Amino acid sequence: MARLPVYLRSLSELATAGSSTTSSDVLAERSGVNAAKVRKDLSYLGTHGTRGVGYDVRHLIFEVSRALGVANTWPVVVCGLGNLGRALANHTGFTERGFPVVAAIDVNPALIGMTVDGVPVHSPDRLADVVADHDVAIGVIATPPGAAQDTADRLVAAGVRSILDFSSTVLSVPDHVEVRAVDLSTELQILGFHLQRDLPADRSPRSLA
Amino acid sequence: MARLPVYLRSLSELATAGSSTTSSDVLAERSGVNAAKVRKDLSYLGTHGTRGVGYDVRHLIFEVSRALGVANTWPVVVCGLGNLGRALANHTGFTERGFPVVAAIDVNPALIGMTVDGVPVHSPDRLADVVADHDVAIGVIATPPGAAQDTADRLVAAGVRSILDFSSTVLSVPDHVEVRAVDLSTELQILGFHLQRDLPADRSPRSLA
DNA sequence: CGGAACTCGTGATCCGATTCACAAGCGGGG
DNA sequence: CCCCGCTTGTGAATCGGATCACGAGTTCCG
Numbered sequence: 001m002a003r004l005p006v007y008l009r010s011l012s013e014l015a016t017a018g019s020s021t022t023s024s025d026v027l028a029e030r031s032g033v034n035a036a037k038v039r040k041d042l043s044y045l046g047t048h049g050t051r052g053v054g055y056d057v058r059h060l061i062f063e064v065s066r067a068l069g070v071a072n073t074w075p076v077v078v079c080g081l082g083n084l085g086r087a088l089a090n091h092t093g094f095t096e097r098g099f100p101v102v103a104a105i106d107v108n109p110a111l112i113g114m115t116v117d118g119v120p121v122h123s124p125d126r127l128a129d130v131v132a133d134h135d136v137a138i139g140v141i142a143t144p145p146g147a148a149q150d151t152a153d154r155l156v157a158a159g160v161r162s163i164l165d166f167s168s169t170v171l172s173v174p175d176h177v178e179v180r181a182v183d184l185s186t187e188l189q190i191l192g193f194h195l196q197r198d199l200p201a202d203r204s205p206r207s208l209a
Numbered sequence: 210m211a212r213l214p215v216y217l218r219s220l221s222e223l224a225t226a227g228s229s230t231t232s233s234d235v236l237a238e239r240s241g242v243n244a245a246k247v248r249k250d251l252s253y254l255g256t257h258g259t260r261g262v263g264y265d266v267r268h269l270i271f272e273v274s275r276a277l278g279v280a281n282t283w284p285v286v287v288c289g290l291g292n293l294g295r296a297l298a299n300h301t302g303f304t305e306r307g308f309p310v311v312a313a314i315d316v317n318p319a320l321i322g323m324t325v326d327g328v329p330v331h332s333p334d335r336l337a338d339v340v341a342d343h344d345v346a347i348g349v350i351a352t353p354p355g356a357a358q359d360t361a362d363r364l365v366a367a368g369v370r371s372i373l374d375f376s377s378t379v380l381s382v383p384d385h386v387e388v389r390a391v392d393l394s395t396e397l398q399i400l401g402f403h404l405q406r407d408l409p410a411d412r413s414p415r416s417l418a
Numbered sequence: 419c420g421g422a423a424c425t426c427g428t429g430a431t432c433c434g435a436t437t438c439a440c441a442a443g444c445g446g447g448g
Numbered sequence: 449c450c451c452c453g454c455t456t457g458t459g460a461a462t463c464g465g466a467t468c469a470c471g472a473g474t475t476c477c478g
Contacts, residue, residue, distance in 0.1 A: 004402070005395040009377065023455065032379040036437060043457060051456040052444035068398055069405030076397070087296035091393070093377075099397045138400055161407070162400040164393075168302075170215065170241040178403050180396050184300070184373075186214040187389050188285070188308045189277055191347055191371040193213070194387050196278030198370070232425065245467060252427060260426040261474030 001041055006031045008064045015057050023054035073098040074162075077127070077136045079151045080143030081106040081116065084166055088140060090117045102134040107147075124154060131158040138162045145169045152179075210250055215240045217273045224266050232263035282307040286336075286345045286369075288360045289352030290315040290325060293375055297351060299326040311343040316356075333363060340367035347371045354378045361388075 010030040014022050024042075028035040042049070047063045049055040065071070076099050078089045088094075089104050104121045106112065111121045122130050130136065139155040141148050141163060148167035155163060156177055165171055165181045173179055219239040223231050233251075237244040251258070256272045258264040274280065285308045287298045297303075298313050313330045315321065320330045331339050339345065348364035350357050350372060357376035364372060365386055374380055374390045382388055 002395070002399055005392070005398045006379065010379075025455085030379065032381075034437070036439095037435090039456065040436085040458080049456055050444065051442070052454050054455065068402050070398075072401065072405060074397075074401045074404060083296035083299045087292035088393070090292045093394055094397065097394050097398065098401065099394075137404055138397065162404055164396055164400060168218065170219075170239065172241075178400060180400060182391060182393070182396060183214070184297070184391070185302055185306050185308075186211070187373055187391060188283075188303065188347065189214045189279075189306065190211055191373060191387060191389060192279075192281065192283050192307065193277050195283060195346055195371055196281060234425085243467070245469095246465090248426065249428080249466085258426055259474070260472065261424055263425065 001044075003031065003033060003037075003041055004064055004068055006033075007038070007041070008061065008068065008070075011057055011061045011064065015061060019057055021054050022057050022060075024049075027055070070098060073100060074137040075100055075102040075134045076138045076140055077101070077103045077105060077130060077134070077155075077160075078119070078140045078142060079105040079124075079127075079155070080141065080147070080167075081108070081111060081121065082142060082144070085140075085142035086116065088142060088166075089119045099138065102136065103130045105130070105151075124151070127154045128158040131155075131160060136160060138164060141165045141167050141171075143167055210253075212240065212242060212246075212250055213273055213277055215242075216247070216250070217270065217277065217279075220266055220270045220273065224270060228266055230263050231266050231269075233258070236264070279307060282309060283346040283371075284309055284311045284343045285347045285349055286310070286312045286314060286339060286343070286364075287328070287349045287351060288314040288333075288336075288364070289350065289356070289376075290317070290320060290330065291351060291353070294349075294351035295325060297349060297375075298328045308347065311345065312339045314339070314360075333360070336363045337367040340364075340369060345369060347373060350374045350376050350380075352376055 007027065010027055013030065024035045024038040028038045031038065045063050045067050047060060076094065078085050078101055081089065081104055085104065089101050094101055101119050104116060104119045105124055105127055106121055107124060112123045114121050139160045141151050143151050145167050148165065148169040149171060152163060152171045152173055156173055161177050163171065163173065163177060163179045165179055168183045168185060171179050216236060219236055222239065233244045233247045237247045240247065254272050254276050256269060285303065287294050287310055290298065290313055294313065298310050303310055310328050313325060313328045314333055314336055315330055316333060321332045323330050346369070348369045350360050352360050354376050357374065357378040358380060361372060361380045361382055365382055370386050372380065372382065372386060372388045374388055377392045377394060380388050
């Protein structure tokens with residue numbers, strides 16, 4: 001489930017706040033979801049709370065962490081060092097959570113061979129080597145849209161099976177590769193869509209949900 | 210629907226590729242979805258394709274653009290000029306799509322009063338003025354988690370009704386305010402979760418979907 | 419002119435996720 | 449020791465989106 005990371009954050013907050021035990025209600029409140037959903041989600045983990053009491057925060061953190069595989073570290077390569085790519089390569093939160101950025105890829109000859117914020121930059125041609133050398137598990141695509149599919153192909157050829165795509169592109173990859181797309185313009189457009197629907201007294205297109 | 214922006218991109222590509230007409234099959238292929246879904250989505254727009262022929266690309270672009278309110282421009286304020294905030298403020302794609310970044314907010318006294326990539330930086334105290342002066346419609350929160358809720362409160366108080374939140378926080382806001390959360394660490398954790406589930410021969414926690 | 423091939427629009431169906439509702443277990447107080 | 453209030457776990461019901469399937473309209477060719 002996509003909610004597990006949120007639960008984990010809420011639980012960490014509770015732990016640092018000194019709580020040793022908590023209820024599905026509190027957790028739901030903090031995570032912005034329904035209490036029943038929390039209980040059902042946690043029941044899939046095989047976790048057992050105590051009826052009448054609630055959940056043990058420390059134990060639950062342990063269970064959720066294990067389910068998420070937080071113990072593992074998954075080396076990441078960032079492809080494309082534009083504004084966004086540089087911010088991602090530089091982002092300290094990733095390493096802390098087990099996703100160290102071990103290398104970056106860019107076509108710019110002026111960058112290749114340099115290190116940016118401690119991250120070595122390589123040519124796309126060396127992608128396969130980089131993946132092999134650092135045991136890269138996840139590729140982040142922050143290239144311009146035109147280069148995205150090619151980059152994805154290279155990542156897949158190099159054996160990467162997880163891709164986080166910021167390129168505003170629909171990537172086609174083999175079935176065994178998982179892609180998660182984050183498109184900032186789309187997010188803004190959705191917000192704009194709702195803004196438009198709420199405001200106008202004049203006729204808007206038609207109800208859409 | 211969240212798929213409209215994707216359709217619009219696909220349609221634009223088709224238009225520049227010289228197609229004057231297209232089918233739901235082609236559009237589905239390009240957008241990475243099911244053909245029936247495309248037809249159903251478009252039918253909500255009141256759009257009418259021609260049976261046996263397909264859709265007129267130009268007309269469809271017009272319809273989708275209108276539904277999304279692409280004609281409107283929604284001024285954006287970016288709150289928090291860390292790595293990510295700076296990348297967002299600097300991102301040219303936003304202005305092109307009708308979301309000009311008219312101002313940035315940061316607590317750093319060294320930045321206040323400066324302009325970063327042409328974007329003026331203000332103190333959080335001036336947020337209400339900034340919103341009023343530029344008719345800001347959307348607030349982007351790229352602050353550290355600890356400052357996110359406060360920032361959200363200020364945005365709401367200033368009259369902003371749409372928030373794009375990068376802060377890894379569950380924000381609580383009034384009902385009439387729409388929040389879309391983008392959490393990069395969560396995305397990576399989900400990828401890591403699936404990686405972990407696919408690999409190990411030893412027993413993983415339990416099947417989760 | 420007739421029919422074959424194609425494509426849209428949409429009611430019907432399916433399926434998973436969410437929510438509801440409640441029995442079962444636990445702890446504390448009298 | 450018993451009862452009462454609290455919280456979990458989970459089957460049942462509900463909901464909404466995705467998919468299927470097919471009727472209907474269009475084009476084109478023979």
